[in-house]
C-alpha cells in the first residue's frame with residue numbers, strides 16, 4: 001500500500017529532494033571521499049528509471065466548464081472533487097455481503113490514500129420501513145455512519161447516494177429486495193432523504209448527497225424532475241447549502257440532460273454516468289437482458305469518438321446551463337481484456353479531466369474492480385490508468 005501512496009503523490013514529491021544542499025556539505029570533505037560519494041550518487045541516479053529522474057509534466061485538470069448557476073462554494077467543491085472511486089457492490093447490495101464484497105476498514109485507507117473523492121452507493125430503500133414514513137433501520141444507518149465518518153476523517157470528499165431503489169424506475173427487484181406498495185414508493189424517497197439529511201446535517205461540507213442513482217424507465221423526463229425537486233426540498237429543510245448531486249434520467253445519460261429541469265437551487269452539481277462503448281464495457285455482464293459476447297477490444301477511432309462525444313455533449317450542456325458536472329460512474333467489466341480496459345480507462349479519465357469533469361471510477365473491489373481483494377493489491381493497469 002505504501003508504495004502506491006508514493007506513486008500517487010504529486011510529481012514534484014516523486015522527484016526526491018533537490019541535490020543542491022548535499023553538494024554544499026561535500027565542500028568540507030576530502031577530495032577522495034568527495035569523488036567516491038559523487039560516483040556513488042551518479043551510479044544511483046543512472047539506475048533510476050527515466051520516468052523517476054524526469055517526471056512527465058502533470059496533465060492539467062481543467063476547471064469546471066461553467067459555474068454561473070451555482071454558488072462559489074459549490075463551484076469550489078466541483079473544482080476539488082478531482083479523481084474518485086465508487087465503493088460499489090457493498091452497501092448497495094440488498095444486504096451488505098450479498099454481492100461478495102464487504103466494505104472493509106482497510107479499503108477506506110486504500111481509497112482515501114490515493115483518491116480525493118469516494119462515492120459510497122447505499123441501498124437505503126431496503127433498510128427502511130415499507131410505509132410512507134420509511135423509517136430507517138438504525139443498525140444499517142449506523143453502519144453507513146461508520147463508513148462516512150471514517151472517510152471524512154481521512155479528508156476526502158464523500159458522496160452518499162440512493163442506489164438501487166429499483167421499484168421507483170419500474171425494474172424487477174433483486175433477490176432479497178423487498179417490494180413496497182406502489183402508492184408510497186415516491187413518498188418513501190422523500191422521507192428517506194428527510195431522515196438522511198437530518199442525520200448528517202452537522203457533518204463536514206465535504207459530505208455530499210446524490211438524490212438517486214440512475215433514474216430511468218417510468219421516471220424518465222417529468223416524473224423525475226418533479227420527484228427530484230421534492231427530495232431536494234426534504235434535504236434543504238435541514239441542509240440549506242450542502243452541495244447535492246442530481247443526474248438526468250435514462251441512467252444518468254448525457255442524452256437526457258436536455259430534459260433535466262433542475263429545481264431553483266444554487267448548490268447543485270449535475271451527475272452523469274457513461275459506459276460507452278457499452279458493448280465493450282459490459283461484455284460478459286450477466287445481469288443485462290441481452291448479454292454482450294466477450295472478445296471486444298478497445299479503443300479504435302469509433303470507440304474513442306463515442307467516449308469523446310458523450311463527454312463533449314455534457315461539457316456543452318454545462319457551459320449553456322451553468323452547472324458543473326461530475327462523472328459519477330464509468331468503468332469496464334473484468335471479462336474485457338485487461339490491456340483494453342487500461343486503454344479505455346485512461347482515455348475516459350483524460351477526456352474528462354481536460355474538460356474539467358471530476359470523476360469516480362466504477363468500482364473498487366468487485367467485478368469492474370481497480371483492486372483485487374483476492375490478490376490483496378491493485379489491478380495495476382487500472383490503477384495506473386486512473387492515477388499516474
Ligand code: BGC
Nearest residue numbers: 121163164213214282329362
Ligand atoms: C450499477 C451497478 C452496475 C454498474 C455497471 C451501476 O450503476 O449500480 O450495479 O454494476 O452500474 O453496470
